[in-house]
Amino acid sequence: MNKKLYIIEYFIILNIFLFKYANNEIIFVYEHCRHGIRGSLSKFKQIKIVNNTFYDEFNIPWEGNGDLTLKGKIQHYILGIRNRYKYPNLINFSQFNPNELLIHVTNKSRVIISAYYQLLGMLNPIIEISKNDSILINNISNKLYYPPNYIIWEKNKTNIHLDIINEAERSIKFIKEKNNNNNNSTNKFLDYKINNYILSKYLENRTFYVKRYCKNYQKYIEYNYINKYKDLIQDNFEKKYEDVFRRYFNYSKEYLYNIKNSSTLVDSYIVDIYEEKNLTNFFRETKIDKNDFYNTCLIIYEWWLYNIITDKVISMIDSSKLMEDLIGYMESNINKKNKINMIIDVGHERTIGSIEFAMNQIFGVDYFITNFASNVIFELHKIKDENKDKYNVEYYIDEQLKLNISYDKFKEKIIKNVWTEKRINNFCFGNITRILHPKIYLLTFIFIINILLGIFILIIFKYCIKNKIKRNKHYKEYDEENKENGKEMELI
Numbered sequence: 001m002n003k004k005l006y007i008i009e010y011f012i013i014l015n016i017f018l019f020k021y022a023n024n025e026i027i028f029v030y031e032h033c034r035h036g037i038r039g040s041l042s043k044f045k046q047i048k049i050v051n052n053t054f055y056d057e058f059n060i061p062w063e064g065n066g067d068l069t070l071k072g073k074i075q076h077y078i079l080g081i082r083n084r085y086k087y088p089n090l091i092n093f094s095q096f097n098p099n100e101l102l103i104h105v106t107n108k109s110r111v112i113i114s115a116y117y118q119l120l121g122m123l124n125p126i127i128e129i130s131k132n133d134s135i136l137i138n139n140i141s142n143k144l145y146y147p148p149n150y151i152i153w154e155k156n157k158t159n160i161h162l163d164i165i166n167e168a169e170r171s172i173k174f175i176k177e178k179n180n181n182n183n184n185s186t187n188k189f190l191d192y193k194i195n196n197y198i199l200s201k202y203l204e205n206r207t208f209y210v211k212r213y214c215k216n217y218q219k220y221i222e223y224n225y226i227n228k229y230k231d232l233i234q235d236n237f238e239k240k241y242e243d244v245f246r247r248y249f250n251y252s253k254e255y256l257y258n259i260k261n262s263s264t265l266v267d268s269y270i271v272d273i274y275e276e277k278n279l280t281n282f283f284r285e286t287k288i289d290k291n292d293f294y295n296t297c298l299i300i301y302e303w304w305l306y307n308i309i310t311d312k313v314i315s316m317i318d319s320s321k322l323m324e325d326l327i328g329y330m331e332s333n334i335n336k337k338n339k340i341n342m343i344i345d346v347g348h349e350r351t352i353g354s355i356e357f358a359m360n361q362i363f364g365v366d367y368f369i370t371n372f373a374s375n376v377i378f379e380l381h382k383i384k385d386e387n388k389d390k391y392n393v394e395y396y397i398d399e400q401l402k403l404n405i406s407y408d409k410f411k412e413k414i415i416k417n418v419w420t421e422k423r424i425n426n427f428c429f430g431n432i433t434r435i436l437h438p439k440i441y442l443l444t445f446i447f448i449i450n451i452l453l454g455i456f457i458l459i460i461f462k463y464c465i466k467n468k469i470k471r472n473k474h475y476k477e478y479d480e481e482n483k484e485n486g487k488e489m490e491l492i
Helices: 002-022 070-086 109-123 150-156 159-180 209-213 217-248 253-257 259-274 280-286 290-309 314-334 349-363 407-417 421-429 432-436 438-491
Strands: 024-034 048-050 053-055 101-105 342-347 375-383 390-397 400-406
Touching (some): 024 070, 024 314, 070 109, 070 159, 109 342, 209 314, 209 421, 217 259, 217 432, 259 290, 290 349, 314 349, 314 390, 314 407, 314 421, 342 349, 349 375, 349 400, 390 407, 400 407, 432 438
Parallel strands (some): 024 342, 101 342
Antiparallel strands (some): 048 053
């Protein structure tokens, strides 16, 4: 009997599952991601250059300034593989069609090349895997070559994730071997003829608005965060490593209080770890624990990202226009006004961090450290109904589902919370005192209202007193007149 019940329950659940997915179609996808792993940045420090090679804070050699590395290229190639497996019916993956797939990039080469490699993984896979191929690889062996999504893929072990991992591992091996035997520029794909992909610039003012245009941004940051950043450095760097920094780098603690100096040090260490650079001398001379220092750098990086680079105000300014565009694309897709089914925006930690922080403020969902190749994805689902088609939005961060909401509610909350052009201009170009001290204006307003209210009450009080005196005088005259009349009556 129990066995029969089990079978019945199984078929009921199976039918519910099949019904749900048979009537649920993904009709539009928006992906926003950070570029892949890059080299160390040199623009904030004294550059040591030997034979056109620049050395970072840890005396590690780099060619170029923040250029995308082989790992960074493969990270985005794997994101392309992921899109091909996850959305097999969304677009035509056999050829590039700008009418159904739109790509936006910033002007940085690491962003452009990241987008290029993601397209290669989607539309031009370097190896062919037939449907009859067995899954050869069950464990990820090249974690640093993967985007952050690998944590979810490794945990889930579904057929799709195993397919992604299988193709990714083969691709990593192939590209690494090809790279070692090829002297071409790292900015070119190795010996493969590919179609011409169209990479578009973002629409005007869609990214880096605050950084580029906002007049009050720097003063806003200095007023709100400089002292807090100093406390952060004291608690995490100064207390732990002050002697080490002074001996090894010849840094004073005042040097580390400078945001550009310490954030560059943090960035250099993080990319050195990702690129598996040889830091033996640093660890031997300083006796610093590799993992402890890495975790400390991540604490500082995350605080820097969600305070200095973006915060509750900056995130809304930097993401509002992107979110408005997102609603516009979804609306067009629902109303069948265009054929664009997928949009991929590639940017930086600032752009994706602003979106994550804005989604946190609007919907209360979590946000994470935006690692290299981190990505957020918005899926628009069409749910077929007997009477009327319904639409749903699912929001993911690095493959983790963070929000599942009806499209109408999603649209309503986005429109209600995004900043208007007027509000952005008021913050960026308005009275800086009002921006930095909003409570003073509130208190001043309350004070003025109280003064006016006091004056009004005083006028009313004076009027009442004057009226009372006048009435008393009238009553007194009336009483005296009555007394005189009384005497006349007595004589009569």
